[in-house]
Amino acid sequence: xxxxxxxxxxGATDLETVLKTVASCSTARPFDESMLAACADLSRRxxxxxxxxxxxxxxxLAFWIRKAELIRLHEEFANLDRPDxxxxxSGTVFHLPxxxxxxxxxxxxxxxxxVGNKSIIRLSPQRSDSTNLxxxxxxxxxxxxxxPARNSTVIVSYGHESAITFALTAYSxxxxxxxxxxxxxxxxxxxxxxxxxxxxxPDRYSMAAVNINSYLAxxxxxxxxxxxxxxxxxxxxxxxxxxxxxxxxxxxxGTQARIASSDFFTRVCACARRRHYLTSAAxxxxxxxxxxxAILDMCVESWQxxxxxxxxxxxxxxDFNRSHPGGGFVFEVAVNSLAGLVPSLVRKDQTxxxxxxxxxxxxxxxxxxxxxxxxxIVPIGQALQFGRFWDxxxxxxxxxxxxxxxxSPIKTMA
Numbered sequence: 001x002x003x004x005x006x007x008x009x010x011g012a013t014d015l016e017t018v019l020k021t022v023a024s025c026s027t028a029r030p031f032d033e034s035m036l037a038a039c040a041d042l043s044r045r046x047x048x049x050x051x052x053x054x055x056x057x058x059x060x061l062a063f064w065i066r067k068a069e070l071i072r073l074h075e076e077f078a079n080l081d082r083p084d085x086x087x088x089x090s091g092t093v094f095h096l097p098x099x100x101x102x103x104x105x106x107x108x109x110x111x112x113x114x115v116g117n118k119s120i121i122r123l124s125p126q127r128s129d130s131t132n133l134x135x136x137x138x139x140x141x142x143x144x145x146x147x148p149a150r151n152s153t154v155i156v157s158y159g160h161e162s163a164i165t166f167a168l169t170a171y172s173x174x175x176x177x178x179x180x181x182x183x184x185x186x187x188x189x190x191x192x193x194x195x196x197x198x199x200x201x202p203d204r205y206s207m208a209a210v211n212i213n214s215y216l217a218x219x220x221x222x223x224x225x226x227x228x229x230x231x232x233x234x235x236x237x238x239x240x241x242x243x244x245x246x247x248x249x250x251x252x253x254g255t256q257a258r259i260a261s262s263d264f265f266t267r268v269c270a271c272a273r274r275r276h277y278l279t280s281a282a283x284x285x286x287x288x289x290x291x292x293x294a295i296l297d298m299c300v301e302s303w304q305x306x307x308x309x310x311x312x313x314x315x316x317x318x319d320f321n322r323s324h325p326g327g328g329f330v331f332e333v334a335v336n337s338l339a340g341l342v343p344s345l346v347r348k349d350q351t352x353x354x355x356x357x358x359x360x361x362x363x364x365x366x367x368x369x370x371x372x373x374x375x376x377i378v379p380i381g382q383a384l385q386f387g388r389f390w391d392x393x394x395x396x397x398x399x400x401x402x403x404x405x406x407x408s409p410i411k412t413m414a
Contacts, residue, residue, distance in 0.1 A: 001164050006123060007139050007155035015167055018120070021154055022171070027089040028116040028148040030400075031074045035113055035152075038145035040067040042106075045137045052137065055130045057236055057384075061103045064386060065110060073114065073388065077396050087400040089116035090197065091173030096165075096187060098178040098201075099124045100240045102131045105155075106138065107386045108176055112399045113152060120168055121155045166190040174399065177201065199398050201391050204242035204350035205322045208233070208380055209338055212252030212260045214356025226355060227267035229381025233353060234268075235277050236384055239326040242391075243351040243376070243383045246324045247331040249341055251357075257334035265304065265311055265330075272308035272328070279308065283327035290325040297321065317344035338365050345373035350391060353380045 001015040008021070028035060046052045046062035053059065063069075080087055093112045097105040109119050123131070135155070142150055158164050169175055169190040177184050178201045192198060208230070218226065233245050250257035279287075287310045291303060299315040309328045314320070317333055335341060338354075338361050352374050354362065362377050375392040378385065388395045 001161070001167065003164060004125070004157040005154075006135055006157055007142065007153060008151065010139075015164060018154055018156060019167075019171055021151075022092060022118055022120060025118060025148060025151045027091060027118055028152060030087065030089065030115045031077060032116065032148065034146040034149035035116075036067075036070050036074070038142055038149040039065045039070055039110060039114070041144065042138060042141035043067070045141055046134075049133075049137060051133055055102075055133075056232070057101075057103050058130060058134060060385070061106060061134075065106075070114070073396070076388070077115070080396065084405050086403045086405060087115070087397070088403055089118075090399055090401055091117065092171060093117045093119050093174045093176060093399065094168050094172035095119060095121045095176045096178060096183075097121070097123070099126065101178075101237055102128055102134065104178055106134065108178065109153065111388060111395045112174075112176070113149070115396060115399050117152075117174070117399060119153045120172070121153065122165075122168070123155060123157045125157050125159055127157075160186075162186075162189065169196075172196060174199065199393060199395075201242065203348065204391070205247075205324075205348050206243045206245050206351035206353070206383060207247040207249060207349065208245040208353040208355075208383075209249040209251055209341065209357070210260065210264070210354070210380075211338075211356025212250050212256045215260045215264065216256065223263065224267055224271070226380060227264060227271050229379075230264075230268055231271045231275065231277075232381055233383035234330070235272060235275075235328060238283070239324075239328060241384055244326075245351070245353055245383055246322075246329070247333065249338075250332065250334045251336070251338050251340070252334075254334050254336075261311075261313070261332055265306075265309065269306045269308050277308055277328075279327050283325070286325045287327060287329050290323075290329065294321075317341075320344060322346075322348060338362075339368060341365070342368050342372075345369060347373055349373040351376040351378065351383055353378055353383045355380045 002012055003015060003018060005011055005013045043062045043065045046058050095105060095108045097108050105121050105123060109121060112119055142153065165187060169192055174197050175192060176199045177187050181203045184200055184202050237244065250260055291310055291312060294300060294312055298321065300312050301315050302313045304311045309330065311330050311332060314331055314333045338357060354377060
């Protein structure tokens with residue numbers, strides 16, 4: 001079976017060669033100096049590349065893997081070790097990142113590689129310009145790295161040939177699937193080895209919540225700043241990332257919700273125009289068709305359609321359908337308080353971005369949900385900011401095994 005090899009070399013190759021390449025290298029000690037240096041070098045290359053600076057998502061990636069962040073992650077990892085529980089690499093990790101988020105393959109690889117794993121990464125043959133650019137910079141950084149970082153990763157590309165996925169899965173100690181539910185179900189046809197484990201990131205839905213009184217108390221400049229942050233959350237990746245907010249809940253007195261909403265979304269659209277966000281004709285038609293269907297099927301009170309953004313106001317979230325067209329489409333609803341969302345949230349709901357609430361309110365929401373929904377609560381503007389805690393996982397732990405060590409003598413009965 002042939003695949004396209006993207007790293008460490010480029011060109012067509014057979015699967016047996018790929019597996020031999022992976023077998024020829026060994027796992028590294030967690031946070032090995034060569035890996036830390038390679039990641040910091042990749043960050044520098046992205047920041048210094050003129051073409052890469054055109055892509056905000058690449059700049060965000062470069063910022064997240066800068067040396068200072070790596071040192072912080074190393075310190076956090078060191079704090080996880082206990083005298084009787086030692087964290088060690090899982091072994092070989094097979095990553096299947098999503099096609100719609102160009103940078104995700106590096107985020108997935110990074111946390112796995114930092115704790116010492118070897119990686120096999122599968123990328124789609126349909127790759128964006130920014131993905132190909134990132135691949136070039138990734139290739140250059142790791143080619144210049146020292147061992148074991150230089151030879152710990154293989155990147156391949158192939159279509160939907162299940163036989164290749166079966167073979168790579170059989171060789172893996174841990175499989176990481178980023179994708180829709182259908183993708184996950186298809187990949188799961190490939191059985192893991194008996195000792196193998198799996199980390200999955202399925203279809204998710206995300207939303208924002210705004211305290212109305214807190215918003216209305218802002219100055220015009222502060223409101224513009226919040227609109228800019230919301231733009232980043234929504235319009236990067238055309239609102240197709242799992243953590244992109246697709247609904248805004250206005251929390252507080254109902255009559256004030258319309259005032260806050262009108263002011264806020266006017267500023268968001270102005271930001272989109274200022275940043276020259278353009279939606280395709282196909283996406284505009286898709287949003288229009290979706291809006292018409294939603295108006296027929298849901299409790300829609302009103303709708304607003306701007307060139308950059310479509311907003312549908314809902315009377316209630318009862319029986320809310322979480323399908324979504326992307327590309328600048330937002331539902332909104334007014335609730336009396338943050339706690340008013342609890343009955344309507346479901347396990348699919350991942351990220352809640354917020355503004356204007358104190359820690360007590362946010363923690364109370366988590367306690368009331370009690371695992372029913374929501375894996376992340378972060379401020380507006382940080383929806384797409386990746387971290388070690390994602391979808392309910394601590395990825396530093398998830399990419400490791402824990403070895404239990406107990407040297408205490410057996411206690412005998414007197």
